[in-house]
Amino acid sequence: MNEQENRPIVVVVDDEEDLLILLKNLLEREGYQVLTARDGDEGIWLLRRVIARGRLKFAILDLMLPVRDGIDLVRFIRKQKEIRDVPILVLSAVSDTDKRVLALEEGADDFLAKPFSTRELVARVHALDRRVEQTRQESTVPRGRFEMGSLIVDTGRHEVRVSGREIRLTPIEFRILAHLISQGGFVIERHALMIALWGEDWEVEEHNLNVHIWSLRKKLGETPGEPKYIETLRGTGYRLKDTGESTSVRAVSGENR
Amino acid sequence: MNEQENRPIVVVVDDEEDLLILLKNLLEREGYQVLTARDGDEGIWLLRRVIARGRLKFAILDLMLPVRDGIDLVRFIRKQKEIRDVPILVLSAVSDTDKRVLALEEGADDFLAKPFSTRELVARVHALDRRVEQTRQESTVPRGRFEMGSLIVDTGRHEVRVSGREIRLTPIEFRILAHLISQGGFVIERHALMIALWGEDWEVEEHNLNVHIWSLRKKLGETPGEPKYIETLRGTGYRLKDTGESTSVRAVSGENR
DNA sequence: CAACGCTGTAAAGAACCGGTCACAAATCAG
DNA sequence: CTGATTTGTGACCGGTTCTTTACAGCGTTG
Known part of the structure; x- marks a missing residue:
């Protein structure tokens, strides 16, 4: 080469x-x-x-x-x-x-x-x-392998595991989760997510984000009302819930295209 | 109209x-x-x-x-x-x-x-x-991480802690507290707060501010009558009480884009 | 001490926001 | 091209948040 x-x-x-x-x-x-x-x-x-x-x-x-x-x-x-x-x-x-x-x-x-x-x-x-x-x-999607509680997201091989079990996400769901987990336990504002998903001048309804979050939660196996993973911060944004467990957040920076 | x-x-x-x-x-x-x-x-x-x-x-x-x-x-x-x-x-x-x-x-x-x-x-x-x-x-929201006594406000992470425990604030409450703590122990006049919260030409009742301050105090766990955190300066404004403790006020200027 | 202005407290209604779901549109795989 | 998947939208609902309003308490002032 x-x-x-x-x-x-x-x-x-x-x-x-x-x-x-x-x-x-x-x-x-x-x-x-x-x-x-x-x-x-x-x-x-x-x-x-x-x-x-x-x-x-x-x-x-x-x-x-x-x-x-x-x-x-x-x-x-x-x-x-x-x-x-x-x-x-x-x-x-x-x-x-x-x-x-x-x-x-x-x-x-x-x-x-x-x-x-x-x-x-x-x-x-x-x-x-x-x-x-x-x-x-x-x-762009943050690169690396992230773990948080029972969640594992590997953007390199496009893989998500929740307590060991692999789950299938659509591209958008995947990117949402990747962004959330790449931020550790910190809030991502709705606005920032919109830009991350659809670019600076997005032209979709902001409400759309709710829907994707919803389906993502369903696939993660959330019980409605009490989020184990994705937490809503009303008027602000979302964040991954810090489970307090073996919260080993780690980003493997190995692969930069 | x-x-x-x-x-x-x-x-x-x-x-x-x-x-x-x-x-x-x-x-x-x-x-x-x-x-x-x-x-x-x-x-x-x-x-x-x-x-x-x-x-x-x-x-x-x-x-x-x-x-x-x-x-x-x-x-x-x-x-x-x-x-x-x-x-x-x-x-x-x-x-x-x-x-x-x-x-x-x-x-x-x-x-x-x-x-x-x-x-x-x-x-x-x-x-x-x-x-x-x-x-x-x-x-209108000061940036950075501020500490004062047992209070921590991190505007980057959208997070407020009082003696280590995280508390949830509504957007307006959050901004009020952020402004107060960003001023260290100094007074912020009602007028200035109004502008900070609702803009130069606000259209809401000024009394509204009292209500938000009140609910903010409740969430901070104030005991009515004796404010541990937010002090009223009658006729002037509010200020965060200098607890005299480990009053390490610090602004982390990390994120300036 | 009475009147006034300012603030705290409370509750009620409105406005808003996000969750849920069904369906339509766009896109993709075969 | 066809059927399946993904994405986007509209409708509805329930709860949160914001705002207004009312009233009580208190300090200031005359």
Whole structure:
């Protein structure tokens, strides 16, 4: 596994050879691994291939493409669950505003009119990068193996045990529990949980959290009324109940992706 | 005073009539009272008029404006002390990044590239709203861990202990105690407490404070008549009694983001 | 000492919040 | 494409919390 293989990947799709080379150089200088395609079909093929590697940072797409429209590519990306939230920077001639609008509606994140200055491009790319990095941190799951009383949560192998017995949680439930246990016995405010689960500008009902907490409690085997594990602090948030037992909270920091 | 008059106000300045109507509908559905202007001068005039009402929640400004630049409006808002910290969401055409950057430098909080999806706008607006709401509440609660005699208040963990035993307080009670203990043994005037709890322009009966203090005292285990913790200074305010014990008041400044 | 203002105490109603559940919508697996 | 799982929403309920109101006690002041 050589060094290049660990760098974040950028996919660039454009039919102008010159531009492609320019972008490739520019972005590689910024520390990305750049993969290119020259038309829509090739682009989709490339994206498929990249999905497997799981390191796609963002995509730069020209709108005017032979064989397949750039907008098709935007749609394609937004449909693949593995790369759904990858930021997309769209390039197009100044003239076609229609397509520009369409692309943004389909989910492109930013837009750059050709021709552009390299400074401008780099600036945009950095902005996108920052944004994705931020939202990823927000929705991230604390890493490690945590124990608290009869609860064990191992985020590495995605496993939860309550008094030895393994239980199955949905992704959201899992993340809630992971956050709670990673905080030891301390309160997490509703607000913080919302951000942790759905990002800074979440668009779901805050009430939704109650529902997930509820189903999580059910799976943990809580008896309604008296929580053994998840404690409600009205008007504030939730916290894992300190059972007072062998409360060995331990985070194994071994695996940072 | 009709119902509408109590809703938070949003000011929208844009020269496109369609967009203005769209935004007005959208935001009114979200529960805001929407006031609009079509150019910079009108915007300033409108803002002046709104300042008096004191319920301005945030402003949405187009950057490309006839008569006066949107950036002028940003500057204007940031100079008015009454609305200095009102969040500003800036709209701009995708193309002019320069202005966008400038606007952010002048103090705009977020920007949205035109055209945008209504979902996106609503999400941003909510995020802004929450952010301002949160920081307003946060700023009124002193941060850190405070000890005084047998009392411990940890605002980070949302925890209160009296002689080791944890007690549960409602949000308001918690904030009262946090303020008192953060002042060490010094008086906090009723007036200051009112502002800290309900904001600069509170609308509740001042007597309400007595009630909360009373229930707080009960939870602390005060014996009526002789306050061990919260001392009343008639005509002035309250203060935490200096028990003379191991009065180690300490603020841990750990968490400043 | 009477009147007043300020605070403590108590209780009642309103507003709010969270728990519970059923169902709809979105997503995923085969 | 179909069925299963997961996620999100609306409705309802019960309890908590907030606010108002009433009244009692007490200190201050005239």
